[in-house]
Amino acid sequence: MSLRADGRKNRQRILDTAEAIFAEQGFDASLEHIATQAGVSRMTLYRHFKDRETLCIAVLERNVAELELRVEALQDDPYACLEIMNMMVELFAHNQGMVEGLTRHPTHQNDIDRLRHRVVDLLVDPLSRAQTAGLIKTDIGREDLFLVMSMLGAAVGHGSLQTRTEHVRRALNILQFGFMCPPDEK
Template structure:
């Protein structure tokens, strides 16, 4: 990629992070382009659709969560490691209004949905370890847990007057996982 194209790409990502955090994932892509100092055509050359841009924006967050899952795989308490990671997943999802809704409704072949594969794999490793220890029920699946974390983040987003709602709902949900 040419140097000017790389700069445009990087500026678009930086501005998209800011705009999505401030206004949610339904924010105007024209606003993202304008803030980055480029035309909307340049944005679409780099990111063919909203989901592609969202996927690129959230890649850093996904990488952080993957690194954290890797760290937690050797934690002394496998159940607590899983619970810690799921709390962090909810926290990341809550940072961008609309992310949870977009993840829950993304088509399986979309760029945004493909971000989920490494997340499922990382969560599966933590879940399996807790299940082998006997502290988490065997019938729990990581796909269900990730859907629940997105639903909890969405519920918290819809109730901005209750800053502790996500923690309460996640704690309630996670208590149901244990033997």
């Protein structure tokens, strides 16, 4: 295996391991533990990611990119907006610890804002299709999507990944009643 391919493989292992450990232990998880579990040295981890924040941003970037790929498969589905929101539930619960930790570091606020905009952008066209199909109220707009994201983020809470997922899923179910069209308005 070439050095370049080996480097990509190490980077991928670090990201996979960091994602799992940050999801369970939060932002302050030991980077040494992440390196050990990924089967790389601390030096290798730091060669790829200069600090904890950079590693977290890389994990979040990858998760949003994966969400973007999943959304592409739903392009023509009028229910895609609701499905994407369900995907967001998983993303929020899984990444809550990283996002919470990054918000303590104002130098990365632009990165967090950019990722939030990417996630909201994923919902704009599906929202319009759902509104055209009479599934979602027409007075719901892009700014409301940011509000929904904030509400879901606040609903995540603390606890195990399973508990966080249950909390945010319940919050989404409640929110969906607020923007769904009643049967007589379709």
